[in-house]
Amino acid sequence: MSKETDTAADLGVQLRTADPATGLRAAGALRRIAELVEATHVAEARRAGWSWEQIGDALGVTRQSVHTKYGKKGTDV
Template identity: 70%
Template structure:
């Protein structure tokens, strides 16, 4: 693969722009995760069910979202 092919494939040839997009996506994922875990909890999902849906352990999702700050 040439550098030009790579640029076309990833949509940007400026690392500053591409890495900024990664940061923004991470932020977005955190915000969507928090909102939807709160929704699932309100609807009675267990931490285990939420962990399974996210592909992580019950412990890790509870440690991160368990108690209000």
């Protein structure tokens, strides 16, 4: 067995043994990180002249969904 599959198997064991509260918290934490990293870099991309379509393609979502989420300024707190 290669080292990589060992690591994957270890992770699988860890994922199965984490209790639901911990596992769900981890999933929530990953989502929070994704939101913050996405918001920061969508803003960067816009400043660098990327179109909504290009940003949507980079994120694997539609132009509309990224524009709806980040297009309207002034609602930023």
